[in-house]
Structure formats: structure tokens, C-alpha cells
Amino acid sequence: MEIGGGSGREVTLREQFIITLRYAVQHFYIVLALLFVARSIKRRYFSQLYKYPGPFLASISRAWKVISTARGHTEHDFIDLHRKYGPVVRIAPNELSFASPQAARDILTAGRGFHKTDFYGVFPPPENPDIFTETREHVHAQKKRVAATPYSMASMLNQSDRIDSVIQMLRAKLDGFASSETKKPIDLGNWLHYFAFDVLGEVAFSRLFGFLDQGYDVEGCIRTIDDSQWYNGIIGQIPFADRFLRRNPLRQFVPFMATKNALITRMALAEMDKRKPFAADKEQKGDLMGMLIRGHERDPERFREGDVFAVAHGAIFAGSDSTASTMQSFFSEVLRRPPVYAKLQKEISDAAARGDLSDYITWQEAQKLDYFQACLKEALRLRPAVGVNITRVVPPGGADIDGKWYPGGVNVAVNAWVTHRDTALFGEDVDTFRPERWLEDKDKARLMEKYGFWVSLS
Numbered sequence: 001m002e003i004g005g006g007s008g009r010e011v012t013l014r015e016q017f018i019i020t021l022r023y024a025v026q027h028f029y030i031v032l033a034l035l036f037v038a039r040s041i042k043r044r045y046f047s048q049l050y051k052y053p054g055p056f057l058a059s060i061s062r063a064w065k066v067i068s069t070a071r072g073h074t075e076h077d078f079i080d081l082h083r084k085y086g087p088v089v090r091i092a093p094n095e096l097s098f099a100s101p102q103a104a105r106d107i108l109t110a111g112r113g114f115h116k117t118d119f120y121g122v123f124p125p126p127e128n129p130d131i132f133t134e135t136r137e138h139v140h141a142q143k144k145r146v147a148a149t150p151y152s153m154a155s156m157l158n159q160s161d162r163i164d165s166v167i168q169m170l171r172a173k174l175d176g177f178a179s180s181e182t183k184k185p186i187d188l189g190n191w192l193h194y195f196a197f198d199v200l201g202e203v204a205f206s207r208l209f210g211f212l213d214q215g216y217d218v219e220g221c222i223r224t225i226d227d228s229q230w231y232n233g234i235i236g237q238i239p240f241a242d243r244f245l246r247r248n249p250l251r252q253f254v255p256f257m258a259t260k261n262a263l264i265t266r267m268a269l270a271e272m273d274k275r276k277p278f279a280a281d282k283e284q285k286g287d288l289m290g291m292l293i294r295g296h297e298r299d300p301e302r303f304r305e306g307d308v309f310a311v312a313h314g315a316i317f318a319g320s321d322s323t324a325s326t327m328q329s330f331f332s333e334v335l336r337r338p339p340v341y342a343k344l345q346k347e348i349s350d351a352a353a354r355g356d357l358s359d360y361i362t363w364q365e366a367q368k369l370d371y372f373q374a375c376l377k378e379a380l381r382l383r384p385a386v387g388v389n390i391t392r393v394v395p396p397g398g399a400d401i402d403g404k405w406y407p408g409g410v411n412v413a414v415n416a417w418v419t420h421r422d423t424a425l426f427g428e429d430v431d432t433f434r435p436e437r438w439l440e441d442k443d444k445a446r447l448m449e450k451y452g453f454w455v456s457l458s
């Protein structure tokens with residue numbers, strides 16, 4: 001077939017194609033730009049999420065989320081985003097963010113079919129996921145069943161003595177600072193961080209990491225975890241990139257990218273080795289690892305030896321920063337407010353004078369300190385430990401969220417910093433630390449607690 005006509009030699013279709021191809025290769029950047037524009041138009045205007053408001057950049061790429069996470073305070077971006085655009089906002093081509101507390105419950109309640117997204121697959125080690133990183137729903141449920149006993153309140157209370165021994169260490173350190181001649185200021189935040197890690201070491205495998213004893217971040221361990229979580233938060237928004245970065249086989253040859261076998265992992269492995277063989281008649285300790293070993297013995301097929309390690313080790317990562325951050329928020333808010341501090345101190349002193357408190361206050365005794373509980377809930381509400389979005393996928397057939405239907409396969413996200421600032425539920429003064437809101441009306445307090453991110457939804 002020939003095209004063209006007139007005086008010169010006619011150009012065949014094949015030649016025309018080759019000319020176009022050559023032009024495209026020579027000007028590949030124009031082609032790329034055109035492809036990008038075409039893809040952006042498709043994502044922006046021909047998507048099932050077209051009608052939802054949000055930043056333009058978010059509707060055409062995941063760059064908005066990546067930039068927001070990398071800036072380090074994505075929680076504030078999300079508060080501003082919802083105040084600007086409303087309760088449901090498009091934050092990526094295939095992702096919506098929800099502001100309502102009911103939406104958070106609908107999305108996160110176990111058993112409704114909302115699976116974890118590939119965000120979680122970025123958290124190491126991918127070949128042996130723990131409860132937090134496991135994205136296959138049925139495997140997640142299996143692991144969670146075994147972990148239910150060690151994670152129960154009764155098991156935690158059984159560990160009180162070991163936790164008290166760590167409290168004793170922190171107390172001795174703080175008493176030492178208070179009575180020292182120099183009266184040098186200390187960074188309470190750091191000490192609470194050391195304390196949280198040592199407590200988790202005791203709870204998970206009866207070992208102190210030694211942060212409190214040494215008084216510093218031993219082997220830069222906490223720093224390594226912080227860096228790793230920073231990476232996970234950002235790359236989790238674009239999980240495919242992980243293959244070229246942390247999972248790139250070449251990275252072990254790049255000095256600054258190679259990871260060391262961190263102290264916590266080494267100690268967990270050593271502890272695991274010490275407890276082998278896991279014979280049923282061999283006495284296992286009453287810590288998390290010991291209880292998981294018993295779970296493994298009951299069902300070695302479904303809860304493998306690797307799962308024992310992954311879940312015990314994962315607890316350190318899931319539990320230490322979150323409790324440290326909560327304690328830091330609690331003290332930061334209380335200590336900066338003299339009236340709150342005075343009221344709290346009086347409640348504790350009065351209870352002690354009545355003989356209602358042990359030397360190491362028990363969990364049950366602490367439940368009766370109403371103002372203390374209100375301060376704690378208010379810290380958890382105002383400054384939740386998890387600042388990044390929690391994301392799930394809508395089940396294949398679609399599902400209702402906060403009374404409206406959403407199509408299957410769409411990613412849906414909630415951020416505790418946003419839902420905990422719902423004015424209809426928490427009052428107009430949501431940005432203020434005001435523990436009294438928890439003590440004014442019992443029914444309202446119950447409702448507020450129901451929608452708090454610290455309440456288990458399983």
C-alpha cells in the first residue's frame with residue numbers, strides 16, 4: 001500500500017512509520033511528556049474517583065502523598081486537607097482519605113473484608129511477615145489467633161513484676177538526676193524512649209536491651225529504627241520503588257545502604273536459640289516469646305517457628321515507639337499546663353494518702369484515677385502515636401463506608417490525627433488539650449472512647 005502523491009517518489013506506509021519512529025526516538029522527551037499528560041488526563045478526568053475533591057497533584061500521581069510523608073508531618077497536612085476539602089478527599093489516583101470516626105470504624109473493623117494494602121509489604125522482613133506486616137487476610141487471622149492469648153490484658157498483667165523492675169530502674173535514674181548537685185536539665189523524652197524499649201524487651205523475651213542502664217541509644221539502635229520507619233513511611237506510599245532501593249541485591253555492596261544486624265534482632269535471635277529445642281515438656285518463660293512458642297507447639301503447621309520470631313521481634317517495633325510517643329505526649333501536655341499538673345498531682349497524692357495505691361501502682365489501681373485516665377486519653381486523642389495514614393483496600397464487591405457505597409479495589413485511608421479532631425464527637429475545642437472533656441458526661445465519654453484509635457477493633 002502506498003500513500004501520498006504528486007511529483008516526488010511516493011512514501012510507503014512502512015517508510016512513514018520508520019520516519020515517525022525515528023522522530024519519536026530523537027525527541028523521546030516530547031513523547032514521554034505527551035504520554036505523561038495523556039495518563040494524567042485519564043487519571044484525573046476518567047477515573048471512578050473523579051467526583052471526589054482534593055489537590056490536583058494527588059489526582060494524577062502518588063507524589064502528593066510521598067512529598068507529604070517525606071516532609072515529616074503528614075498528620076498536619078491531612079488535618080488541613082480535610083478542613084479545606086471536606087470529609088472525603090482524593091489523595092492519590094486510586095485512594096480516598098476519610099475524616100469521619102465512623103468511616104474509620106467501618107474500614108478498620110476486622111472481618112469486613114478490608115485488606116491491608118501493599119504499604120505493609122515494605123516493612124522488613126518481607127519473607128517472614130509478622131501480624132503488623134502480614135497482608136494476606138487469612139494468614140493474618142491465623143497468626144492473630146495464636147497471638148491473642150499473649151496479647152491479652154490478663155497476660156500483660158501477669159508480666160507486671162518484670163515491668164515493675166524496669167520502672168524501678170527508671171525511677172532510680174530520675175531520682176538520681178533530681179538529687180544531683182549539678183541539677184543539669186535532662187531530656188525526659190529520651191529517657192521515656194529508653195524505658196519503652198527496655199520494657200518491650202522484658203515483655204517480649206525477658207531481656208533488657210540496656211538503654212536505661214547505659215543511658216544512651218546503644219549502638220544507635222533507636223536511631224536505626226527511626227530511619228527505617230522514615231523510609232518505610234515514604235516508600236510504603238510507592239511500594240514498587242522498594243525493589244530498586246532496599247530490596248535491590250546490589251545495595252549490600254553500597255556501604256551507606258547496607259543494614260547492620262541491629263542489636264534488637266541479634267538479641268531476639270540469641271534468645272530464640274537459647275530456648276531450643278521447644279519440647280513441650282521444657283519449661284518456657286511466661287513472656288511473649290514463651291507464649292508464642294507454646295502456640296507453635298499446638299499448631300506447628302499454621303504457626304511456624306519463623307512466626308514465633310517474627311511476632312515477638314515485631315512487637316518491639318510495633319510497641320516501643322508507640323508507647324514511647326504516647327508517654328512523651330502525655331508528659332509534654334501535662335507538664336506545660338500547671339493547673340492540669342497540680343490537679344493530677346493532687347489526685348495521686350490523695351489516693352496515696354488514703355492507702356489506695358501500691359508502691360508500684362497497679363493497672364487496676366490506675367483505672368480508679370479518673371483524672372489521670374482523662375489526661376491519658378486526651379494525650380492519645382490529641383497526639384496519636386501513629387501519624388501516617390492507615391490504609392486498606394475496599395473488598396472486591398464494593399462496600400459501605402459511613403453510609404455510602406464505594407467500589408471494590410479502591411484504597412481507603414484514615415488518619416487518627418484527623419478523626420480524633422471530629423468536632424461533632426469531641427467538641428468545638430478539638431485542638432486543645434482539655435482532659436475535662438472526658439469527665440463531663442459519661443455517655444459522651446463512652447462514645448468518644450469507642451472511636452479512639454487505641455481501642456481494639458478485632
Ligand code: HEM
Binds near residue numbers: 132314318319320323
Ligand atoms: C500507646 C500504645 C500504642 C498505640 C497508640 C498503638 C497503636 C496502633 C495502631 C493505630 C495500629 C494500627 C496500625 C495499622 O494497621 O497500620 C496498631 C497495630 C498494632 N500494634 Fe499497636 N499501639 C500501641 C502499643 C502497642 C504495643 C505495646 C504492642 C506490642 C506489644 C503493639 C502491637 C501492635 C501490633 C502487632 C499491631 C498490628 C495489629 C494488626 O494488624 O492486626 N502495639 N497499633
